[in-house]
Amino acid sequence: MTFPVLGLVLIASVAHAVWNLAAKSVTGRGFAFVLAYHGLSALLLAPVAAVIIATGAQPLNWGLIGAAALSAVFHIAYSVALQSGYDHAPLGVVYPTARGIGPVVTIIIAVAFLGERPTLAEAVGAFTVIAGIAVVTIRPRGGVDGPTSSDGLRRGLAWGGLIGAFIASYTLWDDFAVNHVSDSPLLYFAVSETCVGLIMTVGMVALPGGREKRADFREILLRHKRALVTVAILSPLAYVLVLYAMQQAPVALVAPVRETSIIIGTLLAWWFFGEKNVLLKLAGALVVVAGIGLIALG
Numbered sequence: 001m002t003f004p005v006l007g008l009v010l011i012a013s014v015a016h017a018v019w020n021l022a023a024k025s026v027t028g029r030g031f032a033f034v035l036a037y038h039g040l041s042a043l044l045l046a047p048v049a050a051v052i053i054a055t056g057a058q059p060l061n062w063g064l065i066g067a068a069a070l071s072a073v074f075h076i077a078y079s080v081a082l083q084s085g086y087d088h089a090p091l092g093v094v095y096p097t098a099r100g101i102g103p104v105v106t107i108i109i110a111v112a113f114l115g116e117r118p119t120l121a122e123a124v125g126a127f128t129v130i131a132g133i134a135v136v137t138i139r140p141r142g143g144v145d146g147p148t149s150s151d152g153l154r155r156g157l158a159w160g161g162l163i164g165a166f167i168a169s170y171t172l173w174d175d176f177a178v179n180h181v182s183d184s185p186l187l188y189f190a191v192s193e194t195c196v197g198l199i200m201t202v203g204m205v206a207l208p209g210g211r212e213k214r215a216d217f218r219e220i221l222l223r224h225k226r227a228l229v230t231v232a233i234l235s236p237l238a239y240v241l242v243l244y245a246m247q248q249a250p251v252a253l254v255a256p257v258r259e260t261s262i263i264i265g266t267l268l269a270w271w272f273f274g275e276k277n278v279l280l281k282l283a284g285a286l287v288v289v290a291g292i293g294l295i296a297l298g
Contacts, residue, residue, distance in 0.1 A: 002248070005254075006257065008242075008244060008245045009241070009254055010260060011241055012238040012239070012241040012242050012261075013238075013259070013260045013261035013264065014264060015234040015241075016234075016235075016238040016258070017261040017264035017265040017268060018230070018234055019230060019231045019238065020261075020265055021091070021268045021272060022230040022234075024091045026083070026220070026224050027087050029216035029219060030084050030087065031083075031200070031213050032204075032213050032214075032217040033083060033227075033228070035197065035200040035217060036217060036232075037231040038076075038200065039196075039197040041232045042196070042197045044232065044233070044236075045236060046194075048190060049187050052184055053187070057184060058182060058184035064181055065191060068177070068188055068191035068194075068195055069192075069199075071170060071192045072193075072199060074166060074169045075170055075192065075196055078163060078167060082098070085159030085160060085163055088155040088156055089153065089155055089156025089159065089160075090156065090269060091268070091269040093157070094156050094160050095266070096160075096262045096281070096288055097157055097160025097161065098159075098160040098167060099261060099262050099265070099288075100129045100259065100292075101129075101133070101161055101164025102165075102171065102255065103168075103259060104126045104129050104164070105164055105167075106168040106171055106251070106255050107122060107126055110172075121294045122294065124291075125290075125291045125292060125293070125294030125295035126291065126295065127291070128288075128291030129288050129291035129295075131287055132285065132286070132287030132288030132290070133160075134284070135281075135283060135287055172251065174188075174243060175254075178246055179247060185243030185244050185246075186243075188243070189236060189239060204217070242258055256295040259289070260292075263282070266285045269281075
């Protein structure tokens, strides 16, 4: 991985950790918040997409739309699960668990279905990631950490595992799409965000509880503008940078390296939400990063 590509991924990591901090501040309105920030992202990206199409830099065709629509389904599942996870457990547990499991699941799928064979360093790195997650989620005897009670911790781990699976799904699919379907990651992501907005709008109207979701949506627009704008800008920025990186480096390297955001997320959880046992969690986060470093080097 070249230094420019590494720089893209590290910038994306910082942006990712910050927008997750903003997302954590909005609780109990997961579906509405996800729709709001994806919809705003789509609106912000629309002029850029129009320029790309108008200049002929990348044509809009059904292949691109289909690939972006499938990506949208994965991203909706990820985003809604993420907000639900943040409703059930601390950021300092859900975030490193989800971001650590993602690369491990990616390796498993690559081995089982894509015929890839990890090196010894990659295999050791995968187990190191799991060990680091265990350290992050330890609650010392006699320690009180509010949401990290036994039941809350188990729920957080379960949500983190589910989120990690969705991370692996959209990472593998989007890597294929930007290397075989679309030459423009920016247009591809803009179309994907538009699909997310359309699918979730239909869901808000057609699914049970639509009236409550619409009320939550209005509440988001009225009372959570700062979080909404922060996520709507930083989320696409982080991921578009990753998409460009995946065009220039193997996904097996990009996916693990972007999880350096775990350290940033752990520190932000301690600083802004007062989550306890920060030294233990940071130690676990460093173990996770060491593991993904082995995966990258392998």
